[in-house]
Amino acid sequence: MTTKTERTARAHSSADIEPAARGRKRDHSRDADILDAALDVLAEVGAAGITMDLVAERAGAGKATIYRRWTSKAELVIDAVAHIERMQVDIEHLPDTGTLRGDLLALFRPEAMEASTRRLKIMSALASLLSADQALAEAGSAVIVKPWADAHFALMQRAVTRGEVSARADITTLSQVVPSMAAYRTLVQRKPFTLEFLLSMIDGVIMPALRICGARQPKKSDRSQT
Amino acid sequence: MTTKTERTARAHSSADIEPAARGRKRDHSRDADILDAALDVLAEVGAAGITMDLVAERAGAGKATIYRRWTSKAELVIDAVAHIERMQVDIEHLPDTGTLRGDLLALFRPEAMEASTRRLKIMSALASLLSADQALAEAGSAVIVKPWADAHFALMQRAVTRGEVSARADITTLSQVVPSMAAYRTLVQRKPFTLEFLLSMIDGVIMPALRICGARQPKKSDRSQT
Amino acid sequence: MTTKTERTARAHSSADIEPAARGRKRDHSRDADILDAALDVLAEVGAAGITMDLVAERAGAGKATIYRRWTSKAELVIDAVAHIERMQVDIEHLPDTGTLRGDLLALFRPEAMEASTRRLKIMSALASLLSADQALAEAGSAVIVKPWADAHFALMQRAVTRGEVSARADITTLSQVVPSMAAYRTLVQRKPFTLEFLLSMIDGVIMPALRICGARQPKKSDRSQT
Amino acid sequence: MTTKTERTARAHSSADIEPAARGRKRDHSRDADILDAALDVLAEVGAAGITMDLVAERAGAGKATIYRRWTSKAELVIDAVAHIERMQVDIEHLPDTGTLRGDLLALFRPEAMEASTRRLKIMSALASLLSADQALAEAGSAVIVKPWADAHFALMQRAVTRGEVSARADITTLSQVVPSMAAYRTLVQRKPFTLEFLLSMIDGVIMPALRICGARQPKKSDRSQT
DNA sequence: GCCTAACCGAGACGGTACGTCCGGTCTTTTT
DNA sequence: AAAAAGACCGGACGTACCGTCTCGGTTAGGC
Numbered sequence: 012m013t014t015k016t017e018r019t020a021r022a023h024s025s026a027d028i029e030p031a032a033r034g035r036k037r038d039h040s041r042d043a044d045i046l047d048a049a050l051d052v053l054a055e056v057g058a059a060g061i062t063m064d065l066v067a068e069r070a071g072a073g074k075a076t077i078y079r080r081w082t083s084k085a086e087l088v089i090d091a092v093a094h095i096e097r098m099q100v101d102i103e104h105l106p107d108t109g110t111l112r113g114d115l116l117a118l119f120r121p122e123a124m125e126a127s128t129r130r131l132k133i134m135s136a137l138a139s140l141l142s143a144d145q146a147l148a149e150a151g152s153a154v155i156v157k158p159w160a161d162a163h164f165a166l167m168q169r170a171v172t173r174g175e176v177s178a179r180a181d182i183t184t185l186s187q188v189v190p191s192m193a194a195y196r197t198l199v200q201r202k203p204f205t206l207e208f209l210l211s212m213i214d215g216v217i218m219p220a221l222r223i224c225g226a227r228q229p230k231k232s233d234r235s236q237t
Numbered sequence: 238m239t240t241k242t243e244r245t246a247r248a249h250s251s252a253d254i255e256p257a258a259r260g261r262k263r264d265h266s267r268d269a270d271i272l273d274a275a276l277d278v279l280a281e282v283g284a285a286g287i288t289m290d291l292v293a294e295r296a297g298a299g300k301a302t303i304y305r306r307w308t309s310k311a312e313l314v315i316d317a318v319a320h321i322e323r324m325q326v327d328i329e330h331l332p333d334t335g336t337l338r339g340d341l342l343a344l345f346r347p348e349a350m351e352a353s354t355r356r357l358k359i360m361s362a363l364a365s366l367l368s369a370d371q372a373l374a375e376a377g378s379a380v381i382v383k384p385w386a387d388a389h390f391a392l393m394q395r396a397v398t399r400g401e402v403s404a405r406a407d408i409t410t411l412s413q414v415v416p417s418m419a420a421y422r423t424l425v426q427r428k429p430f431t432l433e434f435l436l437s438m439i440d441g442v443i444m445p446a447l448r449i450c451g452a453r454q455p456k457k458s459d460r461s462q463t
Numbered sequence: 464m465t466t467k468t469e470r471t472a473r474a475h476s477s478a479d480i481e482p483a484a485r486g487r488k489r490d491h492s493r494d495a496d497i498l499d500a501a502l503d504v505l506a507e508v509g510a511a512g513i514t515m516d517l518v519a520e521r522a523g524a525g526k527a528t529i530y531r532r533w534t535s536k537a538e539l540v541i542d543a544v545a546h547i548e549r550m551q552v553d554i555e556h557l558p559d560t561g562t563l564r565g566d567l568l569a570l571f572r573p574e575a576m577e578a579s580t581r582r583l584k585i586m587s588a589l590a591s592l593l594s595a596d597q598a599l600a601e602a603g604s605a606v607i608v609k610p611w612a613d614a615h616f617a618l619m620q621r622a623v624t625r626g627e628v629s630a631r632a633d634i635t636t637l638s639q640v641v642p643s644m645a646a647y648r649t650l651v652q653r654k655p656f657t658l659e660f661l662l663s664m665i666d667g668v669i670m671p672a673l674r675i676c677g678a679r680q681p682k683k684s685d686r687s688q689t
Numbered sequence: 690m691t692t693k694t695e696r697t698a699r700a701h702s703s704a705d706i707e708p709a710a711r712g713r714k715r716d717h718s719r720d721a722d723i724l725d726a727a728l729d730v731l732a733e734v735g736a737a738g739i740t741m742d743l744v745a746e747r748a749g750a751g752k753a754t755i756y757r758r759w760t761s762k763a764e765l766v767i768d769a770v771a772h773i774e775r776m777q778v779d780i781e782h783l784p785d786t787g788t789l790r791g792d793l794l795a796l797f798r799p800e801a802m803e804a805s806t807r808r809l810k811i812m813s814a815l816a817s818l819l820s821a822d823q824a825l826a827e828a829g830s831a832v833i834v835k836p837w838a839d840a841h842f843a844l845m846q847r848a849v850t851r852g853e854v855s856a857r858a859d860i861t862t863l864s865q866v867v868p869s870m871a872a873y874r875t876l877v878q879r880k881p882f883t884l885e886f887l888l889s890m891i892d893g894v895i896m897p898a899l900r901i902c903g904a905r906q907p908k909k910s911d912r913s914q915t
Numbered sequence: 916g917c918c919t920a921a922c923c924g925a926g927a928c929g930g931t932a933c934g935t936c937c938g939g940t941c942t943t944t945t946t
Numbered sequence: 947a948a949a950a951a952g953a954c955c956g957g958a959c960g961t962a963c964c965g966t967c968t969c970g971g972t973t974a975g976g977c
Contacts, residue, residue, distance in 0.1 A: 034951030035942045041954090062932065073955040078934065138364045141425055148361070148427040181441030188414065188442060195421035199364055201374040215407030216414055220446035260921030261973045267923090288963065290926095299924040304965065486926030487968045493928090514958060525929040530960065590816045593877055600879040633893030640866065640894060647873035651816055653826040667859030668866055672898035715948070740937065751950040756939065 037079070045070045045077055049091035053133045058140075061088065085140040085147050092137055093154040102162055111170040112218060115189075118162060119209050138198040152194065159190040167221070176221045185220055188212070263305070271296045271303055275317040276359055284362030287314070311366040311373050318363055319380040328388055337396035338444060341415075344388060345435050364424040378420065385416040393447070402447045411446055414438070489531070497522045497529055501543035505585045510592075513540065537592040537599050544589050545606040554614055563622035564670060567641075570614060571661050590650040604646065611642040619673070628673045637672055640664070715757070723748045723755055727769040728811055736814030739766070763818040763825050770815055771832040780840055789848040790896060793867075796840060797887050816876040830872065837868040845899070854899045863898055866890070 048070035052061050063084055067074045081087040106117030137155070141148045163186035170176040189212050193204050202208075274296035278287050289310055293300045307313040332343030363377055390412035396402040415438050419430050428434075500522035504513050515536055519526045533539040558569030589607070593600040616638035622628040641664050645656050654660075726748035730739050741762055745752045759765040784795030815829055842864035848854040867890050871882050880886075 032951095033944065035944090035953045037953065038942090063934080064932075067955090071955080073953095073957085074934080075936080075956095076954060079953075084933085138425060139366070141361075141364060141427075148425065152426045180445065181437065184437045184441035188418070191418050191421050192414070194425065195417050199374065199420065199424060200378045211407065211410045215410035216442065216446050219406065219448065220442050222445065222448070259975065260919075261923080261975085263922070264973095289965080290963070293924085297924080299926080300965080301925090301967080302923065305922085308965095310964075485924070485970075487928080488970090489927065490968090515960080516958075519929085523929080525927095525931090526960080527930090527962085528928060531927075536959085590877060591818070593816060593879075600877065604878045632897070633889065636889045636893035640870070643873050644866070644869050646877065647869050651826065651872065651876060652830045663859065663862045667862035668894065668898050671858070671900065672894050674897065674900070719949090741939080742937075745950090749950080751952080752939080753941080753951095754949060757948085760939095762938070 041070070041072060041076065042080060043094075045072055045080070045087070046091045046094045048072075049087055050095060050133060053088070053091065058138075063087075088140050089137065089147060089151045089154065092133060092151075095133070102158065102165065105162060105165055111166060111175055111221070112213060114166045114169075115163070115213055115217065116209070118159075118166070119206065134197045155194050155198075156187070156190045159193075160187045163187075163189060170221070180221050182221075185217060188216060267296070267298060267302065268306060269320075271298055271306070271313070272317045272320045274298075275313055276321065279314070279317070279359045279362050284364075284366075287362060289313075311377075314362055314366050315373065315377045315380060318359060318377075321359070328384060328391065331388060331391055337392060337401055337447070338439060340392045340395075341389070341439055341443070342435070344385075344392070345432065360423045361425075361427050381420050381424075382413070382416045385419075386413045389413075389415060396447070406447050408447075411443060414442060493522070493524060493528065494532060495546075497524055497532070497539070498543045498546045500524075501539055502547060502585060505540070505543065510590075515539075540592050541589065541599060541603045541606065544585060544603075547585070554610065554617065557614060557617055559621075563618060563627055563673070564665060566618045566621075567615070567665055567669065568661070570611075570618070571658065586649045607646050607650075608639070608642045611645075612639045615639075615641060622673070632673050634673075637669060640668060719748070719750060719754065720758060721772075723750055723758070723765070724769045724772045726750075727765055728773065731766070731769070731811045731814050736817045739814060741765075763829075766814055766818050767825065767829045767832060770811060770829075773811070780836060780843070783840060783843060789844060789853055789899070790891060792844045792847075793841070793891055793895070794887070796837075796844070797884065812875045833872050833876075834865070834868045837871075838865045841865075841867060848899075858899050860899075863895060866894060 045066065049061070049066045052065045052069055056062075056065070061084070063074055063077060066072075066087070067077055070077075077087065081090065106114050108114050108117055134155075137151055141151045164182060167176065167180075167182040167186055171178050171180070171182065176182075189209070192212060193208075196202050196208065197204050271292065275287070275292045278291045278295055282288075282291065287310070289300055289303060292313070293303055296303075303313065307316065332340050334340050334343055360381075363381065366373065366377070390408060393402065393406075393408040393412055397404050397406070397408065402408075415435070418438060419434075422428050422434065423430050497518065501513070501518045504517045504521055508514075508517065513536070515526055515529060518524075518539070519529055522529075529539065533542060558566050560566050560569055586607075589603055593603045616634060619628065619632075619634040619638055623630050623632070623634065628634070641661070644664060645660075648654050648660065649656050723744065727739070727744045730743045730747055734740075734743065739762070741752055741755060744750075744765070745755055748755075755765065759768065784792050786792050786795055812833075815833065818825065818829070842860060845854065845858075845860040845864055849856050849858070849860065854860070867887070870890060871886075874880050874886065875882050
C-alpha cells in the first residue's frame with residue numbers, strides 16, 4: 012500500500028522524466044503525521060467511529076490534504092495499519108533457537124501481539140473497510156499476513172535444510188496456516204491472539220504435519236479456550 | 238442468529254405468558270422475501286453499497302417492517318448470509334466414503350462453493366459488518382464457521398473410532414483449520430474457495446497432521462469431479 | 464417565493480389529480496420553524512456567516528429536511544426574508560390621510576423600517592444571494608419591492624381619482640421610485656432607510672413630478688445626509 | 690478603488706520616503722491582465738461561480754500575485770467592475786445638446802449599456818460581494834453610481850444656470866435617481882438597462898419633477914438613435 | 916358483523932459523515 | 947525580490963444513509 016503519487020509515478024516507464032515539478036512540493040512529513048493521527052483515532056473511537064474530520068483535526072491537517080494523498084478512508088486506514096505492521100516481523104533478524112518449534116514460538120512477541128485494546132481496535136477496523144473493493148482487500152490482507160507467512164516459510168525452509176523436517180512437507184501451504192488463522196481470529200472473530208492459541212496451532216497442527224515428534228502432546232490447559 | 242421477537246421471547250422466563258397478542262399478526266412469510274432481497278442487493282452492489290432503503294425497495298417492504306424484525310443492518314445481513322449458509326453443510330447426512338480424506342472432499346460441493354461473483358460479494362459483506370461490535374462478530378463467525386467445523390470434527394471423530402487416525406491427534410484444533418482458513422480467504426482476502434485450495438489444505442496440512450500416510454499429491458483425477 | 468412542492472404542484476394543470484400522496488406527510492409547520500431559525504441566524508452572524516448547519520441546528524432540523532423544501536441556501540434565505548416582508552405592507556388597509564403626501568408618509572412605519580441591526584443584516588444577506596441565478600434574482604427582488612410598489616400605485620391612483628394628481632402623470636413609473644431606491648439603499652449601499660431619506664424622495668422627486676404644489680421646499684436639514 | 694500599495698502609500702504621511710525598493714519591481718502591467726481575466730471569468734461563469742483560482746489561471750498568474758495587489762476577492766471584483774465603469778461616463782466631456790433632456794439622453798450610450806449577457810453577469814457579481822462588509826459596500830456602490838450621479842448633477846446645474854430649470858428644484862436628490870435605479874435594476878433585479886427604461890425615468894420622473902413642460906411622451910424618433 | 920390493535924408500504928424526520936470546493940496563506944523553483 | 951505553480955488549513959457545501967416516526971390503509975382476532 013502506497014500513496015497516490017507513488018503509485019502514479021510507478022505507472023510511468025522508467026525512462027519518463029518528471030517535468031521539473033513546479034510549485035510547492037508536497038510535504039511528505041505530513042504523511043506520517045496523518046497516519047499516526049489515524050491510528051490514534053482508531054484506538055480511541057474504534058473502527059466504527061473513525062472519521063476523516065477527526066483524523067484531520069488530530070493531524071492538524073485539512074481534509075483536502077488527506078484526500079490529495081489517499082483516495083478514500085479505506086486506503087488511509089489500510090496504510091495506517093501497514094504503518095504499524097511493518098514493525099512487527101523483522102525478516103532480516105529471524106530468531107534461531109536450534110529447533111523449528113523454538114523458532115516459531117520466538118517469533119511470537121507477547122508485548123506486541125497480546126490483546127491490547129489499541130491493537131484489537133486497530134485491526135478490527137481493517138475488516139470493515141476491506142470489503143470496499145477487491146484491490147483494497149488484497150492490499151490489506153497482504154500487508155497483514157504476508158510478512159508473517161514469509162517469516163514462517165523461511166524458518167521452515169531452514170528446518171528442512173538442517174534435516175529437521177522432511178523435504179516432502181508442503182511448507183508453502185503450512186507457512187500460511189498460523190498467520191491466516193491468527194488474522195481471521197483477530198480481524199473477524201475479534202478474539203485476542205494468545206499464547207494458548209499459538210501453542211494449540213503449533214503443537215496440534217504445524218508440528219504434527221511436519222512429522223516432528225518433539226511436539227508436546229496437547230494438554231487440557233492448552234485447549235481450555237475454544 | 239434469529240429474529241428480534243424470538244430473541245426477546247427467549248429472554249423472558251419460561252413462565253412468561255404472552256399477553257394474548259391482540260391485533261394483526263406479523264406476517265412471517267415476509268422474512269424470507271426480505272432476506273432474499275438483501276442477498277440480491279448484496280450481490281448487485283456489493284458489501285459497501287448495501288442500503289436498507291435498497292433492500293426495502295427490492296423486497297417491496299417498508300423500512301419499519303424490516304426494523305421490526307431485525308435491530309440493525311448488521312443483524313439483517315448476518316441472518317441473510319446464514320440463510321444461504323444453512324444449505325451448505327448438513328450435519329445429519331454426512332458423507333461416508335470409507336476414508337477420512339474421501340469424506341472431507343465429499344463435504345466440498347463445487348456448485349455451492351466455487352467462486353461465483355454473487356457468492357463472493359455476499360460473503361465479503363459480512364466482514365465489513367462484523368467489526369461493528371463484539372457480539373455481532375461472534376454471532377456472525379459462528380454462523381459461518383461453526384457448522385462446518387462441527388462436520389469436520391464429526392468426520393475426524395469417526396476416523397479415530399474406526400482406527401484410521403491416532404486418538405492422540407488434536408482434532409479439536411484440526412477441525413477448525415479448514416473452515417477458518419476458508420472463511421478468511423473468502424471474507425477478507427476475497428479470493429474464491431477452490432478445489433485446489435481445499436486439496437492443498439487437506440493434503441498439505443490436515444492429513445499429514447493426522448499422520449495418515451495415504452495422503453496423495455493431487456492428481457488430475459481429483460479435479461475431474463469439478 | 465414558495466416551497467419546492469408548492470411550485471411543483473402549481474406546474475400541474477388544474478385537472479391533475481394528486482396520486483393519493485402515500486407515506487408520511489410533510490410537516491409544513493416545520494417550514495415556519497426553519498424560516499424563523501434562518502432569520503435568527505441571519506441576524507446573529509450576518510449574511511456572510513449564515514450556514515445551513517447553523518440553521519438546521521437552530522431549527523432542530525436535519526439538513527436533509529431543509530433541502531427537501533428549498534433547493535439551495537439562496538432560496539431558503541429569500542423565503543425567510545419574504546416571511547418578514549409580508550408583514551410590512553398591508554395592501555388591504557392602506558392609510559387614508561386625505562392627501563397623497565400624508566398617505567405616502569403614513570406607509571412608512573419607523574418601528575419596522577428604521578435601521579435595526581437585525582433588519583439591516585437580514586436585508587443585506589439577500590443581495591449576496593440573489594446573484595446565484597436569474598430566477599432567484601427576480602423572485603427575491605419581487606418579494607422586496609413589489610408589495611411596496613403596489614401600495615404606492617394604489618395610493619397614487621386614488622390621488623388621481625380624487626383629482627389631486629393629473630391623470631397624465633406616469634404613476635406606473637413613479638410608484639416604483641421610492642421602493643426601488645429604498646431597496647438599493649438598504650441592500651447594496653447598506654445605509655439605513657431613514658425618514659430624512661424618505662422625505663427627500665417624496666418632496667424632491669415624487670411630489671414635484673406629480674405637480675402637487677403642496678410639497679414643502681426642501682430645507683437644508685433634510686439634505687444634511689448625502 | 691485602488692490597489693493595495695497605493696492605498697498603503699496614501700496612508701503614510703506625505704513626508705514618507707519609500708525605502709529605495711530593492712529587488713525586482715512589481716510589474717504593474719499585470720494589474721490590467723488580472724482585471725481583464727476577472728471580467729472574463731465573471732462573464733463566463735457568473736457571479737456565483739467566480740473563483741480566485743479561475744481568475745489566476747485565466748490571467749496566467751499565481752494566486753499570491755493577486756493577493757499581493759488586492760486584499761480579497763471582493764476588492765478585486767469591485768476594481769474589475771470599476772475598470773469598465775470608468776469608460777462609461779467622462780465627466781470632462783459632457784454632452785451639450787442645448788436641452789437637459791437631450792443631454793441626459795446623450796449620456797446614454799447604447800453600445801455600452803444595453804443588455805449584453807456579459808455586462809449583466811459582471812454587474813450582478815458586485816451585489817453578491819458588497820454585502821461582505823460596510824466599507825466594501827460603500828466603495829463598490831460609489832464606483833458604480835457616483836460618477837454617473839455627478840454627471841447628472843452637472844447637467845442639471847447647467848440647466849439651472851441657463852434658466853431651463855427652477856433653482857428651487859432638488860437637483861441633489863434628483864441627480865441620484867436614475868443612477869440608483871439603473872444600478873438597482875442591473876445589480877439586483879438583473880434586468881437589462883434599456884432605452885425604454887431610461888425614457889420612462891426621464892419623461893415620467895425627472896422632467897416632470899423639474900417642472901420642465903417640454904417633456905414629451907416617447908416617440909419612435911427617440912429610439913431611432915439606438 | 917363490527918371494533919380495535921397491530922400490522923403494512925411509503926416516505927419524512929433528526930443526525931452524522933462523506934468527499935468536494937474554495938478563500939486566503941505559505942513554500943518551492945524560476946526569472 | 948517578484949513571479950508561476952501549487953500544496954496547505956479551515957470550514958461550508960449538498961448528498962447519502964441510518965434508525966425512528968408518522969401517515970393512511972389493511973388484516974386479523976375479540977366482542
